[in-house]
Amino acid sequence: MSTKVLVLGAGGAIAQHVTEFLKENKNIELTLFARNIEHLNQHQSSANIVKGDVLNPNDLNNAIKDQDVVYANLSGPMDKLAGEIVKAMDKNGVKRLIFVTSLGIYHEIPGKFGVWNERMIGKDLIPYRQAADIIERSSLNYTIVRPSWLTDKDEVEYETTQKGESFLGTEVSRKAVAAYIANIIEHPEKDNKASVGVNKPGIYGDKPVFY
Template identity: 35%
Template sequence: MKKILILGANGATARVVIQRLLQQEDVKLTLFLRHKGRIGNLGSGRADVCEGDINNPDDLRAAVRGQDIVFSAAGGMDLDEKTHAVIAAMKECGVRRIIAISAGGIYDELPEPFNQWDRAMVGYTRPVNLAVAEALEQSSLDYTVLRPVWLTDTPVAEFVLTTKGEMYKGTETSRASIAEFVAEVANNPALYVNENLGISQSGTDGDKPQAYR
């Protein structure tokens, strides 16, 4: 049984990831969030809810201890600080595998004119998300950085991956595709170790995401 900790478990992306992982019988989830009443009843005996504050080292260590994989869907403008806290807790508890969400655009790797549009819309978040990626790359953990762009709820699980230094493809990333990616790593934790990957959908090229055209 693989034990997977979900950080930021109440978020929209994390909820899709949780439902996908619960389809796999060999997975046991720990769902970490500030207020456990927000998650509701998942109807599964393979998902434990752990209430805590990611900024509290004791809470974080208690959640991380004994896990095989950590998936971080945490957010906020202090995400870099949260990421450093997660890394520290993992090292203290001897947990090595982490998948964490950063964001596309942190290397100006989005094709123009989409890159210019994205920078105008959410460019203020890029320094924090870049710091997240750099912290993981320097952590000595078995990390995977995921760089989605504009998130959608379309039920498309297929994804296109681009490596660091490669021009991004597409303007949208479905939450379902992030869930599928995490499920693949749950099946084989050696996949994508120490990689920094853009994740998006084919057929979404353009100057901006479809919802904004």
Template identity: 40%
Template sequence: MKMLILGAAGQISKMVTELILTETDHELVLYGRNLSSRISVKDPTREVIIEGDFNDQDKLKQALIGVDIAYLNDMSSPDATQAIVEAMEESGVNYLIGANVLGIYNEVAGAFGEWNTSMVGSTATQKYLKAAEVVEQSSLDYVILRLTWLYNQTGNEDYVLTEKGESFVGAQVTREAVARLITTIIHDSDKYAKTSLGVSEPDTDWAKPSFY
């Protein structure tokens, strides 16, 4: 299998890269701006860096050659998401995992929902929603990951999932857990196709994350 990581210098992207390299024999295409100065290749026989912008169709299509599945580390731009979806559809690459945020469907209730809205803001939330709609209305098989507030904790890979239409529960989750979830999806892609999943840590149904 060959996987494309869009936004490969992001923290979750780096964790996914490490898991893929240590636990599988998959190949990786690492895509993003100024990557040569931001990441280092550990296995040149399995990793290729392509530097480019999300809106650069030619570079995206170059990166998509031979790819089976793509991970998009940031869905904050509807235009960039649209460009990626179009490049994938034209290249015949059918599976996209995208990192989005909680709250785009007004699915976060109570005190935590109010706190989250005040922190993220309606303008940013609408951008994330429009990007999600671009993916949902495409021909792709997709998994949209609606991530709660993120932090790092080595060894903590615990997560719980909620589906679109269900209330979101959980104020925080580790990036390590999200990276583990992404690798799980890669290895059981049919099970997760055409889903929008809320991702949080068990037993964190609080008014705000512990680190705020």
């Protein structure tokens, strides 16, 4: 039996890498959900493509119904988005959620990099943290993903840290974050009820080298 996976925010760069990683997996049935479906890769002919808005309860409920895994990679009012997703998943009895937030939401970055990160992201960290809190309080089997500063490098190197551990890595490629997420989708028992930092190994410092 195939695993039904709903991708919310499917037009985003990380999400498109995820769907590329998964498209050859015959055991996964993808539904790609986005406000602007014309931005989706047209070669995703085997995927179901749904136009909708996560903040529209009818759109969201119709998309989540009968899914096995929900992967959300969104921008906007993160706390409201998380709240609507948790509510719809509870209503439809769907348990597995993968939700992308931001590094720094737990003040988990030590030293100068932590100071720099909070200065750069500023108050935007608050709704990301609120989103994580909403998900962590839920009854869902969640993985909260906290990527480092993102690059477009064509590489899939990554290492992970758990909530409560120091986050040191200053960058990671979108493709590497997607590789991690695709692995979780294919092995949904991994990193359950976990908040996971994702960064490129060995790249540590006071700020990303591209700043």
